[in-house]
Amino acid sequence: MENYTLNYYKTFADDMKNSLQTVFDAYNGYFVQEAIPAFGSINSNENATKINFANNAHKNCFTDYVLLEQRVNKYKAYEIFLEEQKEATEIALLNKFVPSFENSYTSLFRIVDIDVEEGIIYFDDVLGVNEGQEIAIIDKTLSDTIDKNPSNMNFLMFFRFIPFLGDFIDLNDDEDTLKGMSAGYIYFFEPQEERTIIKEYKKMADKVRVSKSSSKRQIAFTELDKKYGKKLLLS
Numbered sequence: 461m462e463n464y465t466l467n468y469y470k471t472f473a474d475d476m477k478n479s480l481q482t483v484f485d486a487y488n489g490y491f492v493q494e495a496i497p498a499f500g501s502i503n504s505n506e507n508a509t510k511i512n513f514a515n516n517a518h519k520n521c522f523t524d525y526v527l528l529e530q531r532v533n534k535y536k537a538y539e540i541f542l543e544e545q546k547e548a549t550e551i552a553l554l555n556k557f558v559p560s561f562e563n564s565y566t567s568l569f570r571i572v573d574i575d576v577e578e579g580i581i582y583f584d585d586v587l588g589v590n591e592g593q594e595i596a597i598i599d600k601t602l603s604d605t606i607d608k609n610p611s612n613m614n615f616l617m618f619f620r621f622i623p624f625l626g627d628f629i630d631l632n633d634d635e636d637t638l639k640g641m642s643a644g645y646i647y648f649f650e651p652q653e654e655r656t657i658i659k660e661y662k663k664m665a666d667k668v669r670v671s672k673s674s675s676k677r678q679i680a681f682t683e684l685d686k687k688y689g690k691k692l693l694l695s
Contacts, residue, residue, distance in 0.1 A: 466578070466579055466598065466600060468628070469579075469598040469641065472624060472628050472641070473641055475553060475556070475557075476557050476560070476622070477644075478550075478553065479538075479550060479553045479554040479556075479557055480527050480528075480538070480557075482541070482548075482550040482554065483537050483538045483541045483554070484523065484526070484527060484537070486541055486545065487537050487540065487541070490532070491526050491527075491530065491532060491537050492526055494530065494532050495522065495525055495526045495530050496510060496511055497669075498530070498668075498669060498670045498675070498679070499511060499522055499525055499678075499679055499682075500679075514685075514686055516645075517645040517646070517647060517685070518645075518682050518685070520643070520644045520645035521643075521645045521647075521678055521682055522682075524620055524644065524645065524678070525675070525678050525679075528561055528564060528620065528643070529566075529672075529674060529675050529678060530675070536561075538554060538558070538561060541554065542554060542555065542558075556626055556627045556628070557626065558626065559625035559626035560622050560623055560624065560625045560626060560628070560640070561622070563623050563625055564620055564621060564622040564623065564640075565589055565590060565620065565621060565674060566589075566618065566619065566620045566621070566674055566677045566678055566681075567585050567586065567587045567589040567590070567618070567621070567677065568585075568586040568587050568616055568617070568618045568649075568658075568661075568681070569583035569584065569585060569586060569595070569616065569617050569618070569619070569621075570583060570584050570586050570616055570617075570651075571583055571606070571613050571614075571615070571617070572584050572594070574603050574606055574607065574613070575603070576603050576604065576606075576607045578598075579598050579599060579600030579603045579604075580596050580597070580598055580603065580639070581596060581597055581598075581599060581602060581603050581606070582594060582595070582596045582637065583595050583596065583597070583617070586616060586654070586658075587658070587677075589674075589677075593638055594636060594637045594638070595621050595623075595637065595638050595639070595640065596637050596638070596639045596640075597621065597639070597640055597641050597642050598639065598640075598641055599641070599642065602646070602692075605692050605694065606692075608694070609692075609693040609694070611693055612692045612693055614650075614651045615648045615649065615650065615651065615690065615692065616648070616649040616650075616651060616653075616654060616657070617646050617647065617648055617649075618646065618647040618649070618677075618681045618684075618685070619642040619645060619646040619647070620642060620643035620645075620678075621640050621641075621642065622640050622641050622642070622643055623638050623639070623640035624638075624639050624640050624641075647681055647682075647684070647685040647689055648689060648690045648691065648692060649684075649685075649688050649689065649690060650688070650690055653688050656688075657684055657688055660684060660687075661677075661680050661681065661684060664676075664679075664680035664683060664684070665677070665680050668680060
């Protein structure tokens with residue numbers, strides 16, 4: 461078994477993005493329109509037809525919601541693609557990522573350690589969604605930014621964790637830590653705001669018109685990012 465490397469991560473990330481882009485292109489209009497009223501449910505009315513994104517992170521979170529979170533008629537977008545597009549050449553590639561998609565989840569995380577050379581950041585789950593499991597993501601840019609200013613170690617981060625599973629299980633060489641990547645967006649919060657954020661999150665979750673707790677987290681924390689979100693210190 462070969463050890464985890466940055467090159468392996470790049471292959472995983474590039475192939476995963478390509479497979480999801482195929483799904484998004486196939487079902488863009490229908491799934492997006494279904495997601496808008498739910499994703500904007502805290503501050504939008506039921507007749508909303510669009511969402512004005514405050515930044516790219518919010519837009520990427522919405523796309524992630526459409527592709528990996530939302531169910532339409534009980535099915536997620538990639539599940540429908542696999543069923544309806546059986547002859548598509550992208551099926552084999554997409555199938556490789558199904559275990560990772562099915563075991564992905566969002567939460568608020570706290571950094572516990574970094575490996576700058578390998579670009580690995582280790583986290584604990586603040587909300588206890590996957591209690592007892594330490595996770596790590598590969599993000600060389602983020603790890604370098606943290607290394608340049610150690611104060612960044614203190615930030616809380618909300619994102620979707622996508623583990624290396626299925627054909628990429630060999631990337632996990634540590635039994636105590638599950639390695640993976642973020643879904644392409646991270647919301648950053650000051651550590652001193654933790655209690656306030658969690659308190660407001662619980663109140664917001666009650667107002668979200670979707671039933672899944674994982675969906676509520678994405679919607680609520682997008683709103684919390686508008687109020688409490690910070691940027692990492694670059695120097």
